[in-house]
Amino acid sequence: MIRRVVVVALAVPAWTPPGIEPQRWRRALADDAVDLLATLAEVEPALAVIPADRSLAVSVAWPSMPVYTVDELTVANVFAAAAADGYQQAAVLAPDAPDLPGMLIAKVLRPLTTRPAAVAPDAAEPAGLVAFASRLPAPGWVEGIDLDTATAATVRAAASAATDVIGTQGWHRLRTPASLSRLDPALDGWDATRTLLSSGSSPAAG
DSSP: OOOEEEEEEOOOOSOOOTTSOHHHHHHHHHHHHHHHHHTOSSSEEEEEEOGGGHHHHHHHSOTTOOEEEOSSOOHHHHHHHHHHTTOSEEEEEOSSOTTOOHHHHHHHHGGGGTSSEEEEEBTTSSSOEEEEEEESSOOGGGTTOOTTTOOHHHHHHHSSSGGGEEEOOOBOOSOSGGGGGGOOTTSSOOHHHHHHHHHOSOOOOO
């Protein structure tokens, strides 16, 4: 049986809504990311952080959830950590898509049965990925791929062959003021982000 892991890379969010303390925003996104991982079937969940952010990951992870600590939070480093942990396939998720449906994660993993890699774009922006999936160990060309700046086209251009990379359905990330309007209140989940947005300005926790 193929061992698959889905890893949320807990990078610092590129944008914080006005009136919300950045650390509270980051914590809410991390909480919702962990809740999303809990809904996934036939994959194992994990988080990835740089050493300075390990305390954040430990505070939101449930017991026994792997937390990969990497020197630099790159897709390549996360794939390497997952491969060292014995996984054969992995998907790395951006940390700022709290309402991402689990079925879209399944769709980005599915092509790995026939292709080395698959990507799901930020559907609301010209660049950026919501998810990047790869067989492990990942091919060397993943070095330099960045979830914030890559596109399906740039990933295909980096690959050994364009046909090695499948583009799947995209989703929105919360990287601009306009992105908030794309959150769907009817979707289940993203409770921490929803609660924080409804509370507006509030003092920093802790």
